[in-house]
Amino acid sequence: MPLLARTVNTPLVIDVRRGAVADLGALLADRRISAGGEVAVVVGPGQGERIAELCRPGLGNADVFTVTGGTLDAAQELGDNLHRRSYDAVVGIGGGKTIDTAKWAASRYGIPMVTVATSLAHDGIASPTASLDHDGGKGSYGVHIPIAIVVDLDFVENGPDRQTQAGIGDALSNLSAVADWELAHRVRQEPIDGLAVTLARSGAEALLNHPGKITDDAFLTTLAEALILGGIASSICGSTRPVSGGCHEISHALDRLNPGTGSHGEQVGLGALFCTFLRGDLERFGQLASCLHRHGLPTTPAELGISDEEFVAAVHYAPNTRPDRYTVLEHLDLPPAQIGERLANYIDALREHLG
Structure with missing residues (x-):
């Protein structure tokens, strides 16, 4: 029997709309990513911390980690913290630097990664690479593709x-x-x-x-x-x-x-x-x-x-x-x-x- 198809890795769910963040806990449970909210929530400065608070009611057993910078050192430190407890998933909330830091750390320990993007600045929200600064400059590292991607247009609209x-x-x-x-x-x-x-x-x-323009929901969704x-x-x-x-x-x-x-x-x-x-x-x-x-x-x-x-x-x-x-x-x-x-x-x- 010849092989007539191939298997490709894609996210289990992609949710792009207004109000998507409020349903994060339900999404993780419905997709059997995390039924009890046993997740590590990684946030950066800015909107990330605010979103984490909105998500907290549905993620009662979550631990919140704050990262800054998007550096290899920060990603390694986060990875060490993730290793101390068993998590169903890592939820990275924020812009590109925060998400890349979370992607690298999650991949290091084989933990599923969920992207919650607060901006649409580049394709790092879904890519299998993480761009991190280190002493020698900037490096690009292979990581697992996110298991779920959430983009809440309310927060994208409020960003620069x-x-x-x-x-x-x-x-x-x-x-x-x-x-x-x-x-x-x-x-x-x-x-x-x-x-x-x-x-x-x-x-x-x-x-x-x-x-459309960047003020239009249809354009932002596209x-x-x-x-x-x-x-x-x-x-x-x-x-x-x-x-x-x-x-x-x-x-x-x-x-x-x-x-x-x-x-x-x-x-x-x-x-x-x-x-x-x-x-x-x-x-x-x-x-x-x-x-x-x-x-x-x-x-x-x-x-x-x-x-x-x-x-x-x-x-x-x-x-x-x-x-x-x-x-x-x-x-x-x-x-x-x-x-x-x-x-x-x-x-x-x-x-x-x-x-």
Whole structure:
């Protein structure tokens, strides 16, 4: 009997709506994740502590741990605390740093992880990776995909608009990442996973073509779903290939050469737009440029707060951040002078398109 299907890891439940946090205890019980609330609740500064109090009535046997920073040291300390008691699950409540800290610690001891996201800044809410700071910089660590994902739009709405804008940039960059993967498949016969491509691209396409604003529930739901689909796509293929291409290489280079320039989502959004221009896909370039501009994301180095020369240096350095990855940047292998010429043409094309 031939194997006609494959098994993929996905969350047991995805709940994106207003008021979702109030039903967390019931959700854990109904899905048999934790019938008695024997969970470790991990919160960060800000909205996380407030949400933990709202959840407490339904999680009577929970322990609450407060973490700060999103560092490897904090994740290791949390892991040591989790090891002292038997928990049904770890519930990470907060933004990306808090969730990544909880994901790493939960994975270390094989405890199911539940994500309760208070922002939609990037696809870490569902991804099988945790990005943590350490003495040598920032590392990306493989972790288990969350067993459940809860996004309460009430708390997303109350957060900074810039976080939501960053999430838009991160989700849209999947279009460029997938194009880079397809390029590597054509040029170097790199294996490609069609299911991962479908999930990453379909979520980003839905966001790209959504007419709403970040104040609209329907748009926020589409954004949440796009970020979650990106995370699941990475889990399916076992790498970040469907969500990380030349766009992310440029962002990593900016982090190295110009730290503090912008948020991750702002940087990968700009990187995706420039990489799309380099690939000569002018139709997609126009779509991305319009969407990024409409939602207030930077489309030029100046809007990101750096000079053209600094951006050129980052693009030239970018392939060094992921030597194993083949993208349009490695394919073209442009020297700084030619990158500068392409950037000038890119800015001219932007002016023509955006007016």
